[in-house]
Amino acid sequence: MKNFLIIKKSLFIFIFSLWITIPSIAQTDIDSTKILKYKNISQQIVTSALNERLGYKMLRSLCRIGPRLSGSKNSLIAINWAYNKMQEMGFDSVWKQPVKVPHWERGDVEEAVLNDSAKVHFKKLSILSLGGSVGTTEEGITAKVIEVKTFDELEKRRDEARGKIVFFSRPLDQATVNTFTSYGNAVDQRVYGANEGAKYGAVGMLVRSITTQYDNVPHTGVMIYADSLPKIPAAALGYTDADFLSSALKEDPNLTVSLKLNCKTLPDVQSYNVIGEIKGSEFPDEIILMGGHIDSWDVGEGAHDDGAGCTQAMEVVDLFKRLNITPKRTIRVVLFINEENGGRGGKTYASFADSSNQIHIAAIESDRGAFTPRGFTINSDSTALLEKLESWLPYLQTANIDWIRNGGSGSDISKLKKAKLLFGYIPDCQRYFDFHHSAKDIFNVINPRELELGTSAMTILTYLLSEEGI
């Protein structure tokens, strides 16, 4: 009797628990099937990227063209290369979007020498004109040098600047772990230093290269002139030559430097963004944009900056194709022109996108080099959204992504006003500024595993966005 009661009670509990768990069993089945599918696809993406290295091979062929500064012949060759490549890869549509870009040329004269004086000996200095700089006259300029660390210091010593070359020597702060932060804290000298010097009557400007590496390879980059001030020639000095000049000035504050540059700005020229896409099967008007910039500086090969971002974006689409994944939403690759010295490609695309009926549900930019993946930043601080995206980390971790957090996106996609969500792809940042904007940014310094892991991370994120939306 007692046993019978126990059996009856157990049976009741069993039937009751079955009744309350049936719907959740069904839901769990759906969830676990989906989890398994997402895990499998993430793994297939990583395996295929690391084994086949298509992006790495494409980057080699892009880098063979040479540097690709906006307005240059090489930049047009690279644009056509990308256009043809996307067609070969079987994108559903590929087109070139016209953009008028600035045309600055370095020229073939680029010399800075420290002249003999009573206390210092003649020395040739390693320099690169800054992008956008005016040249000197044919004879060049010879002047005394005033060394300062900040614009404030220059203002305090304004009376000493007249007729001199102003030398900004504040190094990138090596103690800051995030090198993009230390770069951001030092780059004002390069971008606005010539204006600050011109305000107080300086005749030229030299800046210590903004780099993490201790060598003598100069790093160029954009500079901007104010219309209201005289335009003075400006160049970046190799890091160790900046140290040398600094100590020479301590020996002899009256030493002179001669500077000769024949760089010049020519009229704007016609160029293009390259755009290619594969159509979504369920929501073709919902776009997931993947971007990098096709232009580079005119030294090196623009391998990390930003050939890597371009070929990663192109390979994302190829991974969908070679793994036979049909995206639910449209995946569009945009290779922007003129990120480095004007941002006009980004502006042109943004005005096209913001006036279109299609919705950019997400845009992802890769412009921080081909290094080991770390995370993604998003331009939103919504907790609900962050929680949703963080629930994807188990898949993204397959490609070494550890976090998603609020932060910036990228200079080209940040102009998209109507995009629902912007992502920045964030690889490890410790070595990027060793190469950035210098002759060292070449294909040989790219690690294929790190590049392809980045591509995998971007592909997994794109896949999940395409399946789940925002």
Ligand SMILES: [Zn+2]
């Ligand atoms: Zn870049």
